[in-house]
Amino acid sequence: MSCSEDHTESVDCTVKPPVFLQIGDTKGDSARSGVCVVDVTLPYGKPINIEKITFKNYYTAYVTVRLLRRKAEKEGSTKWCTALTDLALMDNPHTDGGSQNYFSIHRRQMQVQPDHVESIRLILRQPSSAWRIFSLEDIRLFPHKELAPEKEVSDWLSDLIVVKQPPDLEGLPDPQTVSSSIQQMWALTEVMQANRTTASIGRFDVDGCYDINLLSLT
C-alpha cells in the first residue's frame, strides 16, 4: 500500500563529507582512484529501521551500501554488513546517462534487513576518467513505519463472537425466529431504499402549498 509511505519524514542524520580514497601517499599523489566513501551516521542511541534511502546522483557510476547494525535492541554488538553491492546508477560510466538522476533504494532491494541501523556507509565508484568529481547529494533516510495495528474489533463484532451467559428466555419467544423475521423486514426496507428514483413529476408545490417566490406579480 503506497499510501502508508506518504507523509513520512526523513530521519535526522549526519552526512559526513565524502572521503576520496587515494592510492599511494595522500600528500604527494593526487591521483584519484575513483572511489569515494560517504558515511551517514544517526544520532547516538537512536537506531532506526530503514524504509528507504533517497538521494540525488552526481556522476556516480556505482554505489555500494553497507550498514552498521546492532544485533538486538540495545544490547549486543554492532556489525557491518553489506546491504547492496554495486548498484548501477549510470548506464555507462563514461556518458552522462543517469548522472544527475534521483534514486531511491527501498528496504526490499537490500540483501539484509535494514533494522536497528546505527550508521550507513555509501561507497561510490566512478571508474571513468571523464568524471573526476562525483558524489551523492541530498541523502535522506526514511524510517520504516509498522502498519497501524488493525483497528480494535468493534463492539458489535465482538458481540457476535462472545456468547455471554445465555439470557433467561423463560416465557419469551424464540430469538431465532424473531430475528429471522426482523431480518426479512430490514432487508425489504433496504430494497425499497435502494430502488429510489431521482425522476420527478415536476411539481411546484411543497406539501400542497405553492412557494411564494413562484407567484408572479404582474
Next chain:
Amino acid sequence: MADKEKRRSAAVPSGMSAGKATKSDSDVEFLSQAGVGELLRGAILKMVEARSDDPIGFLADHFCNLASVTDSSPAGCGDEEQMNGGPVSACAQEQQHLNRALWHLRLAHHSQRSAFSNNVRVAYDLLNISACQSPVAEAPEGPDGSCSDDPIGAGVAGGGGVRGGLYTQTLQCLCSEGGVPASTSAPLLRRLHCQDHEVVPYDVFRHGVLTCAVFSDYIRQSQKLYAEVCCPHEGPASRALCMAVLGTLKEALETSTGCEPDCCVNANNKAYACVESNVKAIRYLEASAKISPNRLAQAMEGAQSRGPGGNMDAKEFENAAADLFITRVKVVF
C-alpha cells in the same frame, strides 16, 4: 403427403381408413390455421416466467386476458355506439386496461428482478394508452367530439405518461391485493400518489409499484412477527416486548441509513469508490449485527424486566412497523 392425397382421392369407395386420414390431415391444417402452436407456446413461456403455484388458474387467467385483448381492440374503435357513449366507455376501457395491467404486475414477485421489471414495463405501456388513442390511431378522420372526453387532452398522442389518477388506483389495488388494510397503506399512498392532472413518467411508476409490492411483503412479515412475539394462549403481546423488538429493527435501519446509493462518488478516483463501497459494506454488517439472535434475546430479556407495562394489539403493532417503513419512503416530488 403424396400417399395421403392418393388415399383421399380413393376415399370415396372405401370409407373407414380414408376417413381417418382426412381427419388427421385436416386436423393439422386446422391447427396451423388457427395459430394454436403460437398460442400455446406463448402461454407456456409466460408460465415459466411467472412460476405460479396454481398452474391451472394461471393458464385460465392468461387465456381470459388474451380473450379480452382480442375482443376489445378491433371492436373498440370506430364504433358508432362507442363514440356516442364517450365518457362511459372510456371509463370502462380504462378499467379494463387497469385490470390487465394489474394482472401483469401480479405475474412475478418483485424479487425476480428482471421478470418483474419486464412486467412493470408492459403494465406501464398498457396504462399509457388513453381511451381516446385507438379511435385516433385507427380512424384519423374520426370526429373530434370523442377526444374532448379524454381527460388528458388531445395533445397526448402516443402516450406521454400514465394519468395520475390511474397510477394512484394501480397502487391502491396492489396494496389491497397484497393484503394490506386500507388504513395501513394510507400514509404510504399519501407519499406516493399523484394528482389526476399529473402525468407519471416510467421511473416514478416503477418506483411506486415496487414500493407497494415490497410494502405488502413487509406488512405480511410484520403480521407474522406479531404472531411470533405474542404467546398465542395469552392474548395480546406485552407492550414492552413489542417495543423492544421494533426498537432493534429501528436501530438497524438507522445504522444502515448512512450508506445511501445516491451519494455521488468522483468517478475519477477509483480508490475513493472502493472505500465508499467498503464503508457501505461495513455499515450493512453493523446493522445486521444489531438484529442477530443474541442481540434480540438481550433486548427481549431487558424489556421483560424494565419495559413499559400494558399490552399492544396486532393493529397497533402493524401500524408501528409500517411507520418504520413509510418514513423511509421518498415522497414523489
